[in-house]
Amino acid sequence: MSPPPPPSDRLRMDRQDDDALAQLAGAGSRDALEVLLRRHQSKIFATCRRLCDSDADAYDATQDTLLNVARRIDRFDGRAAFSTWLYRVATNACYDELRRKRRRPAPVDTMVEPVASPGRTARATGTAGADHAEQVSDRLMLEAAIAEVRAEYRQPLVLRDVAGLDYAAIAEVLDIPPGTVRSRIARGRAQLSELISMAGNHEGASGRLRTEARHRSSSPTPPGESAT
Amino acid sequence: MSDDRTLNDDERDEIASGLADGELADAEAARWLADSAVVARRAEFEALAERIRVVSGPSEDEFDRMIVSALAAFDEREPSTSDSAEPGAVAPLRRPEPPAMDLEARRRHRRAWSVLSAAAVLLVVVAVAGLLVRKPSSDTETAAELSDLNVAAVTSAALQAESAARSSDATSQPLAGDGADVSNEAASAPASDFLPGFRYLGAGATIDELLARAAATQPSEQANLTTADGGQSAACTDRAVVASGRLEPAGIDVVIYLETDPDSGSVYVAFDRATCRELGRLAP
Numbered sequence: 036m037s038p039p040p041p042p043s044d045r046l047r048m049d050r051q052d053d054d055a056l057a058q059l060a061g062a063g064s065r066d067a068l069e070v071l072l073r074r075h076q077s078k079i080f081a082t083c084r085r086l087c088d089s090d091a092d093a094y095d096a097t098q099d100t101l102l103n104v105a106r107r108i109d110r111f112d113g114r115a116a117f118s119t120w121l122y123r124v125a126t127n128a129c130y131d132e133l134r135r136k137r138r139r140p141a142p143v144d145t146m147v148e149p150v151a152s153p154g155r156t157a158r159a160t161g162t163a164g165a166d167h168a169e170q171v172s173d174r175l176m177l178e179a180a181i182a183e184v185r186a187e188y189r190q191p192l193v194l195r196d197v198a199g200l201d202y203a204a205i206a207e208v209l210d211i212p213p214g215t216v217r218s219r220i221a222r223g224r225a226q227l228s229e230l231i232s233m234a235g236n237h238e239g240a241s242g243r244l245r246t247e248a249r250h251r252s253s254s255p256t257p258p259g260e261s262a263t
Numbered sequence: 264m265s266d267d268r269t270l271n272d273d274e275r276d277e278i279a280s281g282l283a284d285g286e287l288a289d290a291e292a293a294r295w296l297a298d299s300a301v302v303a304r305r306a307e308f309e310a311l312a313e314r315i316r317v318v319s320g321p322s323e324d325e326f327d328r329m330i331v332s333a334l335a336a337f338d339e340r341e342p343s344t345s346d347s348a349e350p351g352a353v354a355p356l357r358r359p360e361p362p363a364m365d366l367e368a369r370r371r372h373r374r375a376w377s378v379l380s381a382a383a384v385l386l387v388v389v390a391v392a393g394l395l396v397r398k399p400s401s402d403t404e405t406a407a408e409l410s411d412l413n414v415a416a417v418t419s420a421a422l423q424a425e426s427a428a429r430s431s432d433a434t435s436q437p438l439a440g441d442g443a444d445v446s447n448e449a450a451s452a453p454a455s456d457f458l459p460g461f462r463y464l465g466a467g468a469t470i471d472e473l474l475a476r477a478a479a480t481q482p483s484e485q486a487n488l489t490t491a492d493g494g495q496s497a498a499c500t501d502r503a504v505v506a507s508g509r510l511e512p513a514g515i516d517v518v519i520y521l522e523t524d525p526d527s528g529s530v531y532v533a534f535d536r537a538t539c540r541e542l543g544r545l546a547p
Contacts, residue, residue: 060337068337072330080326081318094321101333106340177314195284196312202286218273221280224308225272231311 045070053117061109068108071117072101078198079125085181085193086129092136099128115207122198123208126190180230188223191216270300279304283312339541379468379512464508470517473508474531474545477519505531510542517542 048056048070056074059067079100084093103124111120181189194205202220206213270278278295281287282305287295295301320326467473508517516536521529522544533542 065334065337069330069334072333073326076326076329077320080320081316084318084320085315090321094325098329098332101329102336105333105337108337109340181315193315196315197318202284217281217286218277220284221273221277224280224311225276227315228307228311 054113057108057111057117057120058113061111068105072104075118075121076101079121082122082125082193082198083129083132085197086126086190087132088136088182092129092132096125096128096132099131100125103128116204118198118200119204119207122194122200122204126194126208176234177231180227180234183230184223184226188219188226191219192223192227195220275301275304280308283308336541376468462506464506464519466509466511468511470510470533470543471545473510473517474519474533474543476508477506477531477533478545478547507536515542 045066048059048067051059051067051070053071053074056067056071060071076097080093080097083096083100084090087093087096100121104121107124111117184192190209191205191211194200194208195202200208202213202216205216205220209216211219278287279301282292282295282301321329462477464473464476467476505519505521508519509515510517517533518536519531519533522532528546530544530546532544534540535542
């Protein structure tokens with residue numbers, strides 16, 4: 036293991052852009068790789084978290100992504116931007132994690148149930164507790180809604196809103212035309228907005244949220260096309 | 264999209280979404296900013312994006328552990344790399360040339376392989392000679408053994424020594440004296456199948472050789488190991504196992520898995536069974 040670089044070197048590396056650091060790392064610079072991984076890891080985790088179903092899956096997918104990048108950085112040839120390559124690796128790691136998860140026995144669904152009774156929790160714990168319960172409830176409801184968005188819409192939506200990629204980069208990551216990226220992101224947002232609205236408007240909404248979303252997902256007409 | 268007709272929901276959403284992402288051309292964006300329904304939808308989408316973006320991540324320590332693991336993988340991949348690359352001297356991106364060190368290592372590897380092969384061939388010849396001396400009457404069986412142990416076709420020294428030992432066992436002739444010692448020596452080439460139920464590839468002198476043998480294994484023989492096996496760490500287990508083998512003369516038990524590679528599809532990956540350290544990989 037090489038010693039940590041002097042502060043001035045580290046500062047210089049911190050100022051390098053991703054592609055330059057990727058080239059240095061590919062040529063054997065451990066420090067460049069570390070700067071690169073640290074720069075992206077929280078965003079990779081956030082992306083994986085929105086694509087996977089749980090924190091644990093997202094953690095595993097993030098770890099796999101970082102390992103794959105470290106092992107294969109010398110294969111990055113610079114034809115695409117580093118971020119495009121990185122998120123392709125991350126997206127594949129999430130797919131792998133979901134595939135692995137499908138092979139394992141399904142755990143009890145703990146994500147949706149608490150949403151149905153936020154009021155009861157609030158009454159039991161007072162005002163501060165109510166605020167916290169509200170936040171937790173809101174977060175769980177959002178997660179449940181995101182999980183219900185059709186995968187083909189969710190992937191570009193997450194790559195845009197969480198990873199911050201532009202449409203052209205998303206098209207490269209997912210290997211679909213830019214026009215399709217544009218329409219899928221719009222439909223994903225519309226579907227998510229509707230799911231959240233449903234969850235917010237009804238008592239015990241999360242249960243209905245799942246039912247309705249499943250109905251929509253199985254419908255031949257995408258949600259955005261049914262102008263009601 | 265024209266101004267002279269009412270937008271349907273899909274069209275409005277697509278424009279509002281593109282507007283929120285700054286993906287519309289300036290002229291088009293300016294035109295739609297005058298449409299209150301589009302602007303309201305854009306605001307809704309922007310608020311939604313803010314909510315999606317907020318994710319509570321792992322602690323700093325957990326992130327550090329991930330980085331340490333990734334850097335360890337990097338070190339194992341390139342044990343001889345240095346940090347001498349000059350950050351200021353960044354050329355346009357291209358695949359780096361393989362370092363000269365690799366060529367030298369490859370030459371050393373080839374030399375070691377030649378010496379090992381020669382030694383093993385010698386061992387096989389001595390073993391066969393021992394059989395001939397002990398069994399002068401069973402010409403047919405000896406000829407069959409010699410055919411099996413065609414020295415010129417030796418590709419895996421240790422494996423051949425093992426097969427010579429198996430051939431001599433198959434004759435069911437008790438061996439004694441020096442010849443028996445030689446045979447037992449050959450038979451001592453490790454052949455322990457530590458993963459019952461999976462294909463055992465025998466011993467190989469290089470990891471590439473074992474991987475090539477694994478690549479010939481039928482996919483139907485893959486299965487998942489879901490529990491830790493003996494000294495195997497949990498990180499090794501949740502994968503599709505293809506086969507096991509042994510690296511000689513290092514004496515390393517090897518487990519070979521099938522992994523999905525983000526770049527090139529399926530890849531055979533060999534791990535040291537005891538330490539779970541990756542030893543090599545092969546993309547068929």
